[in-house]
Amino acid sequence: PEIYRLSDGREHFKGDFSKIILNNKALIDISRDKWRLYEYLRQHSVRSIRTFVTGEYDLIARELNLPFLLKPRRSSASKGIVTVECREDFDYWKKKLGDNFMVQEIIGDDEHEYTVGVFGLGDGTFSQSIAFSRKLSREGSTVKARTVDIAALDEEVRRLTALFKPVGPTNFQFRRHQEDYLLLEVNPRFSSSLSLRTAFGFNEPEMCIEYFGEKRMPRPASITEGTAVRYIEDVVNRA
Incomplete structure (x- = not known):
């Protein structure tokens, strides 16, 4: 993905290009290699998938x-x-x-997969978060989503945020295994479920403008509950 090339060359950006919004470089580097992520989690005593x-x-x-x-x-x-x-x-x-x-190892099942968006503040905390249970398409993106409020999942998100110290939009993906929520991967960028989060009130582009552009804490989002479905539609206009 382009984020890796941008992150690798961030010190070369000048003028208007210096305003490119990028996450914590250490987190971006870890996220590009799933084995490196696994080793990092184990080094910090975070239960992970074998x-x-x-x-x-x-x-x-x-x-x-x-x-x-x-x-x-x-x-x-x-x-x-x-x-x-x-x-x-x-x-x-x-x-x-x-x-x-x-x-x-294969853990859990397709019925207990979750995606969580946070807006990281760079100090191990985040301004707000939103969590979905999800179903994936064959291409790997979220095709069905439902907002959830799960205390144990929220606690794991706080723990990982404290560990990774993300800056700006960050997406964590989990599967539930027995009573634990185990990290599948972390995306230190706008993820493909951005539009779904925005539809429920968690507007990350707006948060970026407030935090990076206006240098202030993003306003608390008014997050609604519900479900969402993505589909392909044919729109045909005959002459």
Whole structure:
């Protein structure tokens, strides 16, 4: 994604380009590699999904149980995720992906997946947040969403925000496993569910104008409750 190129070259931006809004560089660097994110979480004693980037099939199948997920270390929007069910799948993808190879335990289920948006203040806190339970399309973006208010999920978001210290729009994605909410990935940018959050009152572009442009705390958003569905519509105008 463009955010990585912009972040890598941020010290070269001059004039109007110096006003480009970018998140915490350390967080952007961690987010670009799922294995690096996993290691960072473990180093800070955050419970995480069991993950491997090396090892033979028999060992990994024993540790993770079949089936398990193959996730390219460097990808976005759930691209490239494959369910591994046998040795042939494992050997094929391990050879194909090379150093981008990563496998992960399957946890929870599709009914308990969540996306949370926060506006980080850079000091380990955030001005406000909004959480959805969600269903994904085949392309990996949110296709159905419902606002939720879950105390344990909110607590995990506060913990991760204190750890990562995001600045501006940041998106956390979770799955519930038993009683825990485990992080799938973090997106230190506007995520694809931006329009859904805005529709429920959590307007991140407006918050950016207030915080980065006007140098003041974003006004508290009046967040409504409800559900949302995305779909493709054909609009045909015949002559």
